[in-house]
Amino acid sequence: MADLLARVEDRMLAERLVATRSLTEDLAGPLSAEDQTVQSMPDVSPTKWHRAHTSWFFETFLLVPGLAGYRQFHPDYGYLFNSYYQAVGAQYPRQERGLVSRPGIQEITDYRVHVDRAMGSLLERRLDDPTASLVELGIQHEQQHQELLLMDIKHVLSRNPMLPAYDRIELSPPSVPGSTTWTSHPGGICLLGHEGQGFGFDNEFPRHRVYVEPFALADRPVTCGEWLAFLEDGGYRRPELWLSDGWATVRTEGWECPLYWSRADGAWREFTLGGPIPLNPAQPVCHLSYYEADAFARWAGNRLPTEAEWEVAAAGRPAGGNLLDRSVLHPSPVAVSAADASPFGDVWQWTSSAYSPYPGFEIPAGAVGEYNGKFMVNQYVLRGGSCVTPPDHIRTSYRNFFPASARWVFAGLRLARDA
Amino acid sequence: MADLLARVEDRMLAERLVATRSLTEDLAGPLSAEDQTVQSMPDVSPTKWHRAHTSWFFETFLLVPGLAGYRQFHPDYGYLFNSYYQAVGAQYPRQERGLVSRPGIQEITDYRVHVDRAMGSLLERRLDDPTASLVELGIQHEQQHQELLLMDIKHVLSRNPMLPAYDRIELSPPSVPGSTTWTSHPGGICLLGHEGQGFGFDNEFPRHRVYVEPFALADRPVTCGEWLAFLEDGGYRRPELWLSDGWATVRTEGWECPLYWSRADGAWREFTLGGPIPLNPAQPVCHLSYYEADAFARWAGNRLPTEAEWEVAAAGRPAGGNLLDRSVLHPSPVAVSAADASPFGDVWQWTSSAYSPYPGFEIPAGAVGEYNGKFMVNQYVLRGGSCVTPPDHIRTSYRNFFPASARWVFAGLRLARDA
C-alpha cells in the first residue's frame, strides 16, 4: 500500500515535470531566434539561456550523478549554462550571455529533448528520497525561471524603439476602485516560516517564533491612479520622501515615474507584454523599486509591512488571484471592494524586511546548498507572487528577494501601519 | 530646588560641550594644514571639513534660530559644510570635499572660536528643553565625527607611500590568548532598545519586545592570529565561504587580507595610526568588511550574532574597555582569560542584522529628523564601540551602521552560535 502510494507520487511528480518543461517551451513560443538571443542588461538573461540553464540543472544534479550511462549533450554546456554554482565548476560570465549566438535555439531545443528523454528514463524507476527531492527542486527552479523569462523578455522588448509585443494581452476596461480598507491584526508571538507540508525552499525554514506588534494591512495594492497622485504631488522631486540611497538613485538614473511608464501628448501609457497601452488607474502599480515603494508609503503617511506582518496576515489563505495560469500577463484592476481580495497575484509586494536567514537556518548539503543562502545580503523580501508567477509555485511562506534598486520585477506594494 | 538642579544640569552640559569641542581640536593637533586638506576616497572627509561641519551643526541648528543677534561667520559655509541635510539647503558634493583648499585651517580655527563664543553666550541662559536636547545632540554628533576624523585620517595617511604616522602609539608586546570561551543565553521574549535614561539616538527607540532563540556568544573578539589561520586555509580564495556579493567584491577589489595589512619578507605588518607595526596575533582583527566577518564565521562553523543577541548579552554592562580615552588608538591584545571581558571597545562588532527601523520608530520633527532614518537601507549594524570611540558616547543600545563593503571602520567581529 505504501508502495502503491509511492508509485502514485512518483507518477504525479513525473507528470508535473513534463507539464513544467512543456510550459517553458510554450512561454518561449511567441519568440523568434533573434528575440531569444538578446540580453538587454546584466540582470537579464536571454530566453534561450533560460531554456538551456533549466535543462542544465536536471543534467547536472540528476542525470550525470544518477542515470547510469547518461551521455552529456555537449561538453561545453556545463560551463555555458551554469549560473552561479561554484561547487560544480566555473561559469561563463553572466553579463556576457547575450554575446553567445551559438548554440542557437534549435540546438537548445535538441538539448531540452535530450534531457527530457533521459529524465523520462530516470523517472521510470522508483525514486529514492534525495532523487525525488531534487526533481521537485528542479521543477520549482524551472518555475522560477519561467517568471524570469517573462520579466527578462519584457525588458528586452522595451528597449526596442518599435516597442513590439510579446503576445496579445486582454485589456481590462478602466474602472474606479474604492478607497483602501484596512484589516487589523493583534500581533503577539507568531509563527513564521514553512509549516512542513509540501515543498519549500531552504530559506523558508525553520518555522520559528517572532514577536509582532499590533498592525494593520491594506486590503489591496496601491494603484496606478494613486501613484499618479504621488507623482503629481512632486513625489520624484522631494528628497524628504526618500531614503538617502533612493534619492541618490533617483538623481543618477533620472527616474521620474515607474519603469515602463511614459508620457506623450499629456497621456500616460505603460509598456506591457502586449505592447504599449494607456495607463489604467485602477490597476496595481507595477515595476517599482524598493526605494519607490518606500517613498510612496512615507508620502502616504504609512509604511511597508515587514515580511512577518505579511505572512501573519496571509496565514491560511490559499494561493489564488491573478497568477500566470490566467494568462493575463499584466496586473488586473482592483475590485471595488477589496475586503476579501486574495493576498496573492498581480504584483509582488515589497516588504521592509532585509533578506536574512531565519534563526536556525541551515544550508542544505551539496551543490544545491548554494541555492539561497549566499544571496542573503543587500536584498529585500517580496511576498505574494505576481501575474507571471506559476500558481503552484507560490505560497504563504514564499520569500522572493531583490536588491532595492531592481525595477524589472513585477513588483508593487501594499501599505501597512501600526495599529 | 528644581531650578537649582536645572542650573547644575545646564552647567554640566556647557562643560561637556567645551570639553568635546576641545577634544576635536586636540585630535587635529598632530595634523598639518596639508594633512587636514586631503580626501583619499569619497567616504573620507578632510580633517578640516570635520572641524568645520561640527561647528556648522551648532551654528545652523542652535545659533541662527536661537541666539538673538548671531552673525553667521561666512555666507558660503552653509553650503560648504552641510553634510546631507536637505531641509536646510543644498550641499557641496561629498566626493569633492578634497578640492576645497580655502577656507584653510586658520579660517576654520577662527570659525570654531566664533561658534564656541556664541555657544557660550547661548548657554549662559536657562535652556528650554528643545534647546538643551539640541546641544546634547550637537555634542553627540561631534563625538561621532571625532571617531570619523581618526578613521579618515588613518585612511589618508595609509595612501601615502611613505606611510607616515598620525602620532606615536604604544605597542603591546605579543602575547598568546586563550582559546575562545562562550557564554550561553536562554533567549525568550527580550526587550531591545534604549531604556530611557540619558541620551539616545532616535534609531535606538522605542524599546520593544523581540523573541530570541537560545544562543551563545564568544567572550572576546576574533584575533589576528585566528585570522591568519583563516587566511592560510585559503579563506580569500574559497568562494564557498562567502556571500555572493562578498565573493564578487573579493575578486573586483583584489582583497587578500584585511585593509591595512601587508606582507614583506614573509612577515605580516599592519598600518596603524602610529605607522606600520608587526602584526600582533593576540590583537583583535580590525578593518574588516561585513563580507569578511561573515566569511570567517562560516569558516569557523559559527555565525555572526544578531543585534538583539548582542544587546541581550551586553545588558547591564557599563561602557568600558579600550575606548578613545585610553589613547591607545589601536585594538589591545585580548586577555588570557576573557570571561569577564567588557563587551565594549577595541573593535566594533559586525552583527548579521540589517539596519532597519525598530517597530514604532518615529522620525523626530525638524531638520534633525534626517539624522538616522534615511540611512536605513543597505547597511548592517555594528555594536560595542572601538578604540577610537569616545567613552561617554557608547552604550548598550547604541547602533552603528555601515555598508557591507566598508573596511575603513575600526571593525572586527565576535562569533555567535545557536545554543
Add this chain to the structure above:
Amino acid sequence: MADLLARVEDRMLAERLVATRSLTEDLAGPLSAEDQTVQSMPDVSPTKWHRAHTSWFFETFLLVPGLAGYRQFHPDYGYLFNSYYQAVGAQYPRQERGLVSRPGIQEITDYRVHVDRAMGSLLERRLDDPTASLVELGIQHEQQHQELLLMDIKHVLSRNPMLPAYDRIELSPPSVPGSTTWTSHPGGICLLGHEGQGFGFDNEFPRHRVYVEPFALADRPVTCGEWLAFLEDGGYRRPELWLSDGWATVRTEGWECPLYWSRADGAWREFTLGGPIPLNPAQPVCHLSYYEADAFARWAGNRLPTEAEWEVAAAGRPAGGNLLDRSVLHPSPVAVSAADASPFGDVWQWTSSAYSPYPGFEIPAGAVGEYNGKFMVNQYVLRGGSCVTPPDHIRTSYRNFFPASARWVFAGLRLARDA
C-alpha cells in the same frame, strides 16, 4: 555615340550594384539568425544591421528623393538604421544595436528585396550625374560594410567560448620566408591623392604636392614569426618601446599578444574566420593596434611609413594580391622572395600619419558630406587593403582610418626607414 556609351556605363553600374548587393547576402549566408543579432562591443554592429543599413543608404539618398512613388519599407527604419547622418535625422544609439531583436533577419531580407527592386526601377532610366555618383557611392559604401561585416562577425564569434567558425577556410602550410628586403625611393616633391580617373572618396582629394625625404620601405609585411621574436624579447613588458598612450593601454587592457592570439600547452594559436588554427610564422601578423605596430617598429630599429611614403612607393601598382575575391579570409604566408610583392592585400598597413584633410579638402554638398570629414581627428591612416577587402574597392590613393587602439581591423604593418 556618347549616348550609347552613357547607356553602357549605366548598364555596367546597374550590374555592379546587383553584384555588390548579392555579395553582401552571400557573406551573411553562413550566419544564423542568432549570429546576425549579436553586438560584441560598441564598435561592432550586428550582421543584420549591416544588411539593413546599406539598404537604408540607397533608400534615403536615392529612392526617397529620386524615385517617384517610392514607398518607404517601414517608418521606423530611418531611425533604426541611420548610422551617423545628423542631417537626415536622429539615430538609434550605436552601442545598443545588439538590443534590437526585431526586425528579424527575414524582415531585413524583405527590406533588401524591396530596395533592390526599387533600385532596379530607378536604374532603368538614364541617370543624371548626381544620381549616378550616388549609386556609385552606395556601392562603395556597401563594399566598406562587407569588410566591416567580416571584421565584426569575427569578433562576435571570438567572444563565444566555443570558438565557432564562420566558414571553412583553407590553411596554408607553414613555410619559411626570406628576410626583409627594402626598396629605396629618392623622395622630393611628390603628388599625393586621387588622380581623377574612376571613383574616389572625398578624403582622397585634391591631388596635391608634398615634399618627401628619401626613404626605404620593406617589400613585405612583418610576419607572425617576427612578432614572436618581439614578444619573446619582452616586447609587451618594456615601456621604453611604447608611446605613452600605448603603454597605458597595454597595462589597462592587459595586452600580451595580438588580438585573437592565445597560447595553450606551449603552442600559439590564432582565432580565424575558420576557427582556431596553429600560428603560421610565415603569415603577416594581423589584428594589431597602431600602438603595437609602432612599438614593433621601434624595437626593430625602424619606423612606420607616412601615408605619403606608402602612396609614392605604390604609385602605378594595380590592386591585387590576397583580397576578398580569393576567399581566403585570412592573410597568406609571404613568399620567399617578396621583391615584386603587391603592396595590396593580406593586411591593412598602419602608417604614422594622422588622418587629416588634404590641403584644399572640400566637404561635398548634402548629407553625404558627413561621409568622411567629420572623422578627421584622433585616427591614423591605414593603406593597402586586406584579405577581406573587395578588390574593386581598393586603390593606391585609398585612405582607411581607425583610432590607435583599434585591434579588430585586419591590420598589420610594413616597416620603413630613412634612406
Add this chain to the structure above:
Amino acid sequence: MADLLARVEDRMLAERLVATRSLTEDLAGPLSAEDQTVQSMPDVSPTKWHRAHTSWFFETFLLVPGLAGYRQFHPDYGYLFNSYYQAVGAQYPRQERGLVSRPGIQEITDYRVHVDRAMGSLLERRLDDPTASLVELGIQHEQQHQELLLMDIKHVLSRNPMLPAYDRIELSPPSVPGSTTWTSHPGGICLLGHEGQGFGFDNEFPRHRVYVEPFALADRPVTCGEWLAFLEDGGYRRPELWLSDGWATVRTEGWECPLYWSRADGAWREFTLGGPIPLNPAQPVCHLSYYEADAFARWAGNRLPTEAEWEVAAAGRPAGGNLLDRSVLHPSPVAVSAADASPFGDVWQWTSSAYSPYPGFEIPAGAVGEYNGKFMVNQYVLRGGSCVTPPDHIRTSYRNFFPASARWVFAGLRLARDA
C-alpha cells in the same frame, strides 16, 4: 679667449638657473599650504608637486650622476616626484598626487634649497657640454612647469564654490576691436623647425623642407565677442559644425560655453586668476578645446592653420606680446588695428596638425629621451605661447601639444584660409 667666453656662458647659465628657480617660488608665493596640496583632476598636479618635481629633475639628471658626494634629500622622493621617466624607476600614480599630504610645503622648500645649493656647487666648475645642455634642459623644463603650475592652480581654484583669486589682476577696460584682417603667404617649399641657434626641444628638430600651398592667416586671435556670436548662433547645439568626436564630447560633458565662462542674470562672466570678472568682448577667447576651435573655424567659413603655416607666417618675428613677464595673467584685449600684432602671447593657438615627429626626428640618448617623443600620438600642436608662458621660453619653432579635449590650457585660435 674661448675659455673666457665659455666662463661667461657658464655664468649666464648659472644666473638664469637661479632666476628660474626663484620665479617658481614667486609663483607659488600667493598660495597657502592647502592650495598647494589639492589636485582637482587627473591632469592637474598640486603646486607643491610641481615645486618638488622640477627639483627632482635636477637631482636625478645632474646631481646624482654629476656631483661627487651629493646626498639625495630623501630616499622616497625619487618615486614620489618622478613624473613619467620609466628609465629611472617607478612612479607614484599621477592621479593620486593629491592624496599625498606629506612631505608638506616646508619640506619641499627645504628640498628646493638643498638642490639649489648643490646646483650652485656643480655650476662653480667648468661645465662640459652634456652637463651644460642638461642644465639648460632643466631650466626649460622648469619653465614649462611654471606655466603648468598656473594652469593647474587656476583649475583648482575654479572648483571651489567660493571662486577665490590666486592674485590681484589688472583688468583692461572693455573696448571694440576692429574686424579681422588677413595676411597672405605664397607658400611653396618652406623650411620648418629650429634653425640651430639657441635652445630647442628635440621635437623641433631637424629643420626640414615642407611644401605649403598659398594661404592667408588672420592677424589676431578670435575674441570673446566673436565667440558670443558663435554661441548665440547655436554653435554648441549644431552637430554639423563639429567633428564627430567633438560633438560626442559636447554632449557627454554638457559643454555650452568655454571652460570658466558662466552666466548669471543675463550677463556672462569668466573665472580668471584674479577671480570672476565680467566678460570683455575684445579679449581673445581662451580655454577652448581643439574641438571648439575647429567648430568655430567651420562656422566662420574658415579653418585652423597647420603648424607649418603658422611657423612660416611667424618666421623672423621675435617673441613678444602678452607673456608671463607682463604679469597680466590673462589675455589682453586685441588692438583696434592688429596688422602688426605679435604672433606670440595671450593665448596658445590650436593648429590642425597632429603632433608627429618631423622627418628625421631622433630621440636623444639617455633618460631625457623620454621627454617628447613618446607623446607623439593623439595630440594636436599649439603655437605661440600665452599670457602665462615665460618670454624666454617661447620661440617660432616651439611646439606645444595637448589632446583635442583639453580645456584648461590658456588656448584660443587664429583663423586661416586658402589663398
